[in-house]
Amino acid sequence: MEPWKIPSSSEVNVQLAYCSSVKQMEVAIERYTDLYLHCPVAHFGTLAWEEWNNITKAAEPYVQKNVREWKRGLIEADDPRTRSWYRPKKAGPKHTRSGSKGAGSARARHRRSSSQ
Numbered sequence: 001m002e003p004w005k006i007p008s009s010s011e012v013n014v015q016l017a018y019c020s021s022v023k024q025m026e027v028a029i030e031r032y033t034d035l036y037l038h039c040p041v042a043h044f045g046t047l048a049w050e051e052w053n054n055i056t057k058a059a060e061p062y063v064q065k066n067v068r069e070w071k072r073g074l075i076e077a078d079d080p081r082t083r084s085w086y087r088p089k090k091a092g093p094k095h096t097r098s099g100s101k102g103a104g105s106a107r108a109r110h111r112r113s114s115s116q
Contacts (some may be wrong), residue, residue: 034081037063062095 007015029036039059043049074082 035067037066039063 039062041055041058044055044058048055071086073079073080075086
């Protein structure tokens with residue numbers, strides 16, 4: 001059995017700072033963020049700038065799906081944030097073009113009345 005390793009004060013401070021920053025991030029996300037995306041790109045290095053194209057390709061499907069679902073939820077809730085980019089389709093009566101040969105057109109009505 002190995003003896004216990006007592007962490008140094010700097011290791012304890014790093015862990016405390018991490019825990020504090022995670023809690024602050026959770027509060028900030030809850031309080032100030034409309035949409036928070038945690039893209040599946042953890043397998044890339046933090047400073048892997050040469051991987052930029054691969055990172056964006058890996059994140060794109062996740063981002064598109066989540067943004068689409070978020071926008072759909074806003075629309076369904078009639079959220080005022082949708083006013084600048086969403087215009088609901090107006091459900092109005094369907095009009096026929098004048099002069100068309102449909103059953104309701106003036107030409108069709110004239111044919112029916114003159115044949116009687």
